[in-house]
Amino acid sequence: MVAQTLTASPTLYMLVNATHILSIGLLTGAIIPLDLRLMGFFRNVPVHVIGPFLSRSAMIGVLLAIASGLTLFTVRADKYVQNPAFLAKMGLLCLGIANALFFQTIAPWRQHYDAGTKQLPARILAGISLVTWISSVIAGRWIGFI
Structure with missing residues (x-):
């Protein structure tokens, strides 16, 4: 039913596609600066x-x-x-979500970063997140070329 509706309406398909692209932009536009901050960049910006x-x-x-x-x-x-x-892309999406959920379970990272204490596990998870989400976007673009 959904597929038939999208195929019958190029405008609706375009709007859903644009929503997908904008959503990915929101995701990466938020996660990349956060990951970079947690990895040690932009130290003058408080994590909290x-x-x-x-x-x-x-x-x-x-x-x-x-x-x-x-x-x-x-x-x-x-x-x-x-x-x-x-x-x-689906594998990377699952990895990115699992990493984010795991990251949220080690909540003390927030306090340690602002206190100046280095948190290697948080830096590693932020690095994994950065690579995972960027790779997911690349894999998504690759879909149309295979």
């Missing part, structure tokens, strides 16, 4: 100030990207499940 806002923005972005992506998926599901780039 930007962390909650950026992590919530990234969460909204990923939720919107998943919702719009699932909608787009319905149009060519049979082709996507055979596309290695799509499968890589």
Whole structure:
């Protein structure tokens, strides 16, 4: 039903596609600066100030990207499940979400960064996050070329 509606309406398909792209922009636009800060860049910016806002923005972005992506998926599901780039993107998406959930379970990272204490586990998780989300975007762009 969803696939038929999208295929019948190029305008609706375009709007859902634009929503997907904007959602990815919100996700990466929030997570990249936060990851860089947690890795030690921009030390003059307190984590407790930007962390909650950026992590919530990234969460909204990923939720919107998943919702719009699932909608787009319905149009060519049979082709996507055979596309290695799509499968890589899904794996990276799962890794990124798992990393973020794990990261949230080690809440003391917020206090230590502002106190100036180095937190190697948080830096490592931020690095994994940075590489994972950027790779996910690259894999997503790769889908159309396979």
